Amino acid sequence: GENVEQHPSTLSVQEGDSAVIKCTYSDSASNYFPWYKQELGKRPQLIIDIRSNVGEKKDQRIAVTLNKTAKHFSLHITETQPEDSAVYFCAANVGGNNRLAFGKGNQVVVIP
Amino acid sequence: GAGVSQSPSNKVTEKGKDVELRCDPISGHTALYWYRQSLGQGLEFLIYFQGNSAPDKSGLPSDRFSAERTGGSVSTLTIQRTQQEDSAVYLCASSLGSTPGQPQHFGDGTRLSIL
Numbered sequence: 001g002e003n004v005e006q007h008p009s010t011l012s013v014q015e016g017d018s019a020v021i022k023c024t025y026s027d028s029a030s031n032y033f034p035w036y037k038q039e040l041g042k043r044p045q046l047i048i049d050i051r052s053n054v055g056e057k058k059d060q061r062i063a064v065t066l067n068k069t070a071k072h073f074s075l076h077i078t079e080t081q082p083e084d085s086a087v088y089f090c091a092a093n094v095g096g097n098n099r100l101a102f103g104k105g106n107q108v109v110v111i112p
Numbered sequence: 113g114a115g116v117s118q119s120p121s122n123k124v125t126e127k128g129k130d131v132e133l134r135c136d137p138i139s140g141h142t143a144l145y146w147y148r149q150s151l152g153q154g155l156e157f158l159i160y161f162q163g164n165s166a167p168d169k170s171g172l173p174s175d176r177f178s179a180e181r182t183g184g185s186v187s188t189l190t191i192q193r194t195q196q197e198d199s200a201v202y203l204c205a206s207s208l209g210s211t212p213g214q215p216q217h218f219g220d221g222t223r224l225s226i227l
Contacts, residue, residue: 032213043203043218044155051213089154097212098143099168104154 002027002094006103014111019077021106023090026071030092033073034100035064039086047088048075080110114138116219118204124225127196133189133222137206144187145205145216146179155203161187163209191224199226 003026013019025033034049050057050064050073057064061080066073077084087107091100117136125131137144146158157171161181172178176194181187191198201221207214 034215036218043220046215046217049213049215091155093212098162098207098214098216099145099157099160100155100216101157102147102155 002092002101004090004092004101004103006088006090006106008106009104010107010109012109012111013080015080015082017080019075019080019084019108019110021075021088021090021108022072023074023092023103024070024072025092025101027092027094027101028071029096030094031096032093033064033066034091035075036089036091036102037086038089038105044089077108080108082110082112084108085110116204116206116217118202118219118222120222121220122223122225124227125194126227127194129194130190130192131194131224133191133202133224135187135189135204135206135219137185137187137204138217140208141206141217142184142209143207143214143216144181145207146187146189147203147205148200149203149221150200158189158202194224194226196226199224 006023031052036044037047038044061078063076087105089105091102119134142163144161147155159179160168176192179189203221205216205218207216
């Protein structure tokens with residue numbers, strides 16, 4: 001299977017607080033997990049990715065954690081800012097290849 | 113160019129007409145992908161080209177959809193006899209190569225509206 005599910009669908013946070021988005025996947029062969037940020041009317045932008053040989057990766061205020069046993073991975077945004085408001089998509093590669101299966105997206109709203 | 117380029121940016125056409133959407137990948141990227149994004153939805157995989165290999169067409173929703181990639185670079189997605197449910201943003205992405213887990217970089221998409 002290649003189902004990728006994200007939750008919650010919408011997340012509102014106060015500016016400065018942290019936001020966490022979780023994704024689950026079903027394909028045991030998946031070994032690459034990117035996160036994309038999409039602002040309204042714009043292209044999806046890759047913000048961070050992780051491979052299955054790593055449990056956590058951090059880039060400034062953004063981090064991703066992976067639990068291969070439980071088949072879930074999470075995006076963590078710390079010290080949120082209004083410009084973090086966007087839709088965030090997680091994905092997993094299908095069959096361990098290049099094709100990606102995407103989740104339906106999470107709307108993150110940072111309240112000033 | 114520096115990024116993935118798609119044209120046209122917007123296309124409005126009547127139901128039943130054929131449309132062609134173009135994607136110019138990042139120079140040197142051998143893998144090219146087409147996705148479809150309906151309003152408020154995630155990205156739906158359509159087709160994937162990798163070098164000279166046969167494309168993975170498993171995501172094409174019907175035989176009205178086809179795609180070509182000539183010379184290993186530019187790709188064209190063709191939708192024949194368009195239907196209203198084809199209305200969506202069609203996104204193209206490219207990545208460096210065949211190693212699994214290569215980051216995919218997206219173009220701005222073509223917003224297709226079928227009247």
